[in-house]
Amino acid sequence: MKILILNGSPHPNGNTKALTEAFTKGAESAGHEVVEFMVGSMNIKPCLGCDWCHTKGEGKCIQKDDMEKIYEVLDVADMIVFASPVHYLGFTGPLQTTLARFHAPFKPKAAKNALILSSNSPNVFAAIETLYKGNVGFFGAEDMGIKEVVGADNKSETVLKDLEAFGASL
Numbered sequence: 001m002k003i004l005i006l007n008g009s010p011h012p013n014g015n016t017k018a019l020t021e022a023f024t025k026g027a028e029s030a031g032h033e034v035v036e037f038m039v040g041s042m043n044i045k046p047c048l049g050c051d052w053c054h055t056k057g058e059g060k061c062i063q064k065d066d067m068e069k070i071y072e073v074l075d076v077a078d079m080i081v082f083a084s085p086v087h088y089l090g091f092t093g094p095l096q097t098t099l100a101r102f103h104a105p106f107k108p109k110a111a112k113n114a115l116i117l118s119s120n121s122p123n124v125f126a127a128i129e130t131l132y133k134g135n136v137g138f139f140g141a142e143d144m145g146i147k148e149v150v151g152a153d154n155k156s157e158t159v160l161k162d163l164e165a166f167g168a169s170l
């Protein structure tokens, strides 16, 4: 499988990255190809809502920015993993912005989705779970799993092994 990870963390060596790295190690050991984008450090502009993509653009966005690199992978990915630290009970701004740019292709080809979240506190995941599950339904995809990691568990050996096993199980 070709797996696309959209990582919303602003930290290249942060908690979320540790989780996606462990996941990637497992997935690659099972023969999958993984492509990860740190969307917070990319030039991805908000959706204009202009609908050029659905009137004249034949599914292409009128804006030319780093989203073009992601569209290339979205076109062929079999699975999308949304990975984010919790920021005020939601995805980070850059990840939510990237998600809204799915408007051009509308529904990704990927038949599988997963969610990886990192937070400081427990009981902060409900809003993102609702968002994620709603989109999985809208995409007509299958939820392959949700991993939520809190506080000191971030970067713990047990959690990283669990993420690696998750990737390897796909």
Ligand SMILES: Cc1cc2nc3c(=O)[nH]c(=O)nc-3n(C[C@H](O)[C@H](O)[C@H](O)COP(=O)(O)O)c2cc1C
Pocket: 009, 010, 011, 013, 014, 015, 016, 017, 084, 085, 086, 087, 088, 089, 090, 118, 119, 120, 121, 122, 124, 154
């Ligand atoms: C702007 C901002 C907002 C945050 N909001 C929350 C929050 O609502 N709930 C929570 O438990 N942690 C919150 N956190 C903490 C992060 O989710 C947590 O530290 C996470 O592990 C950071 O992951 P990272 O190293 O990949 O950035 C917030 C952090 C920042 C910087």
